[in-house]
Amino acid sequence: MKHLLATDGLDADTATAVLDTADELKHTLLGREVRKLPTLRGRTVITLFYENSTRTRVSFEIAGKWMSADVINVSASSSSVNKGESLRDTALTLAAAGADCVIVRHPASGAAHRLSGWLAEAGTAVVNAGDGTHEHPTQALLDAATLRERLGSLKDRRVAIVGDVLHSRVARSNIHLLSTLGAEVVLVAPPTLLPVGVETLPVTVSHDLDAELPAVDAVMMLRVQAERMHGGFFPSSREYSISYGLSERRQRLLPDHAVVLHPGPMLRGMEIASAVADSPASAITEQVRNGVHVRMAVLYHLLASEGAAA
Numbered sequence: 535m536k537h538l539l540a541t542d543g544l545d546a547d548t549a550t551a552v553l554d555t556a557d558e559l560k561h562t563l564l565g566r567e568v569r570k571l572p573t574l575r576g577r578t579v580i581t582l583f584y585e586n587s588t589r590t591r592v593s594f595e596i597a598g599k600w601m602s603a604d605v606i607n608v609s610a611s612s613s614s615v616n617k618g619e620s621l622r623d624t625a626l627t628l629a630a631a632g633a634d635c636v637i638v639r640h641p642a643s644g645a646a647h648r649l650s651g652w653l654a655e656a657g658t659a660v661v662n663a664g665d666g667t668h669e670h671p672t673q674a675l676l677d678a679a680t681l682r683e684r685l686g687s688l689k690d691r692r693v694a695i696v697g698d699v700l701h702s703r704v705a706r707s708n709i710h711l712l713s714t715l716g717a718e719v720v721l722v723a724p725p726t727l728l729p730v731g732v733e734t735l736p737v738t739v740s741h742d743l744d745a746e747l748p749a750v751d752a753v754m755m756l757r758v759q760a761e762r763m764h765g766g767f768f769p770s771s772r773e774y775s776i777s778y779g780l781s782e783r784r785q786r787l788l789p790d791h792a793v794v795l796h797p798g799p800m801l802r803g804m805e806i807a808s809a810v811a812d813s814p815a816s817a818i819t820e821q822v823r824n825g826v827h828v829r830m831a832v833l834y835h836l837l838a839s840e841g842a843a844a
C-alpha cells in the first residue's frame with residue numbers, strides 16, 4: 535500500500551490485512567503499562583488538518599507515537615495557510631522538511647488524491663483523513679474492526695446506515711468497504727439527504743427506519759452535517775429526529791445482538807437518544823478505541839511493511 539485515499543477500490547485482501555494487523559496490535563498492547571513499539575522509529579508523520587477534528591487527529595497522533603514515529607500536527611488556522619499558502623505549496627514544504635507520511639483532512643473532495651500526485655516524486659505517503667463529502671477511509675476501517683469484534687465476520691451481515699447520507703464521507707467509505715467485505719448495506723434517509731446517483735451504489739434504499747431495524751445486525755447513525763447544508767436544513771431538526779433519530783423505542787425494534795454505531799461527534803437527542811448511545815448495544819467508545827489500533831495498522835502498512843512507499 536502506497537497511500538490510503540479511499541475504500542472505493544480497496545480490495546478485500548488489503549482491507550483484511552489492515553484489520554488483522556490492527557487486531558494483532560491491539561492484543562500485543564493489551565494490559566501493557568508502556569504502550570510503545572519501536573516499529574516506526576526514525577519516521578516522521580505529519581497531520582495536516584484544514585477542518586476541525588477530535589477523534590481522527592488525536593488517534594493518528596497517538597498511533598504514530600505508540601509506534602515511536604515523530605508526529606507533528608499542522609492545523610491550517612495556525613500555519614502559513616492563513617497567509618494564503620496553497621495546499622500544493624504546503625504539502626511540498628512538509629515533504630521537503632522530511633515528512634514520510636502526510637495525513638490530510640480538507641473540505642474539498644479529491645484533496646487527498648491531488649496531494650498524492652504532488653508528493654509522488656518525494657515518495658511521501660498520503661492518508662485521507664476526510665475530504666469534503668467524498669471519503670473517510672480510516673473511519674470505515676475502524677467501523678469494520680468494531681463490527682468484526684462484535685459480530686465476527688461481516689459476510690452476509692446487514693448494516694443500516696441512517697441519516698444524512700448526502701453529506702457523509704463516512705457513509706460513502708462504509709458503503710464501499712462493507713460491501714467489499716461481504717455485508718449488505720441499506721441506506722435509510724429522507725429523499726432530500728440521499729446523493730444523486732445512489733442507484734449506482736451497492737446498497738438498497740429505504741425511507742422507513744422502523745421497518746428496517748428488526749432485520750439488521752448493526753445500525754450506523756450518521757452525524758447531521760449542518761456546516762455543509764448551505765441552503766438550510768430540510769427536513770427540520772424536529773422532523774429529522776422523529777423520522778430518523780434512534781430513540782429508545784426504536785432501539786427495542788432491533789434484534790438483541792445488533793450493534794449501534796456512530797462515528798461522532800454525535801448530536802445526542804437528535805440523531806441518537808443518550809440512553810441508546812450509552813447502552814450496552816452501543817459500540818461508540820469501542821469505535822474510538824479501535825481507531826487508534828486501525829490507524830497504527832495503516833501507518834504500519836504504509837511505512838514499515840514490505841512494499842511500503844519509502
Ligand code: CP
Pocket residue numbers: 586587588589590591664670673797798799
Ligand atoms: N469521526 C470523526 O472523523 O471525528 P472527528 O471529526 O472528531 O475526527
